[in-house]
Amino acid sequence: MPKASVTFEDIGVTVTVPAGTRLIEVSEKVGAGITYGCREGECGTCMMKIVAGSENLAQPSVLEHQVLSDNLAPRAARLACQAQVLGGEIVVRPG
């Protein structure tokens, strides 16, 4: 299975993960500061900043686009509960 690496800047940890993993799963396990609320892409609690490697994440769904828009999210923001890793290197920090 293709692997990717996700670096959580706030705690200085890089995690190797299989492609298809959602970022919130990794954040929870590693204890980073990206926290979740509904886990269903509705509340916006898990909004985070993609510092690098946004092209290595699956494109946001219509729902995620709407929630990011409702929450006045900056361009580099994604929802950790929705963002799925495709491969490569990704660097994130709490939004």
Place this chain on the structure above:
Amino acid sequence: MSHPSVVAPGRPVELAEGVHWIGALDPAMRRFDIILNTANGTSYNAYAVRGERGVAVIDTVKIEFADEFFARLECVCRYDEIRVIVLNHLEPDHSGALPELMRRAPNAELVLSQRAPSILKALVRELGTEPDYTPVGDGDFVDLGGRRLAFVNTPYLHWPDTQCTWLEDQAMLFSGDVFGCHFCDDRLWNDRVGDFRFSFDYYYQHIMRPFRSFVLEALDKLETLAPRVILPAHGPLLRSRPRDYMARYRRLATPELGSGGDERTLLVFYVSAYGNTARMARALAEGAEQVSRLRVSLYDLQMSDVGQFVDLIEEADGLAFGSPTLNADAVKPVWDLLSSLTLVSVKGKFGAAFGSYGWSGEAVGMIEDRMRGLKMRVPVKGLKVKLNPTEDDLERCRALGRELGAHLTGTAKRRVVDIAELA
């Protein structure tokens, strides 16, 4: 003793030229929103402002009090005169009458903060149509003809949607829940009602305190307005010395127990049945104390009132909790403390858990889950020791303290792990 009521049944109260209180009193309320006690009820303050080109309604009331609200509103204007409905906060105690108001005043423009639309859509589902609305923020205003309402974005006081509305010509601030309290007195004005200082502080402590960084940001904006009158959504209307209430908020929201400089603080809490978790706690603290610029404090929760620790936790950078496992659970004093933390913001603080156990050792994982639920960072896997900790176990506790301390002081080494290695 005379008690001249300002509020008469079915009648609005004029606050200034073309500005009326059209809210409702709820003197029977004794517990609000499950968590707040009130000794004499509350009020749902709503307002109407008339300009040359129409009327603005600012907030509504809890649905049970809609009839009173509409009776007062109808004394002030016809529904077709309502040009704008401003919602400073969409919680149901202020938006309960909104769907009916939208039915009665279908041409009114709905004005609310930019974070409010998702809540609005849920609130007015009963109307069966997508509501039209105008999201506003700092610098936006509504011209009522001869007078303007400007908007001040004050998020998280105490919901993401909260905002304040500023009536420029009267220097009146419609503040929503900010500067409010649950205190019902039909004399309305703060210089006429009974002493409500305890209610004001109590409301801040339970509603605003978890968002104190947002309180300070909002005060930076609101203080510059220098309002002549503050009109909150609950409790007395603040026309006498309104700036005193802003100053009180600033004092309540300003950290008092800072450690100073670039020093970080770690609080280690524990409960111990046979002294094993206590030994782990001391070892963890010893390890953490080896980290420079870190001040470590150790507390036994066994005989302590957890309430006294909430202030300390609010100021601390890191928290470690130690609990033995009893009947597959962490012990009550630890849960009591962890459940008290909704009163303060612990989001982003670093945390760790540890504890001795006899059979299964669930407590550590449960505490870690709770910390994550509180939106803390838990960067180091917790430590469980079966019964008596050996010297090796205690060294692992010291290492946990050192590693947690390194995260707290920004000196943690970068590491690479595979997700399969994480629990």
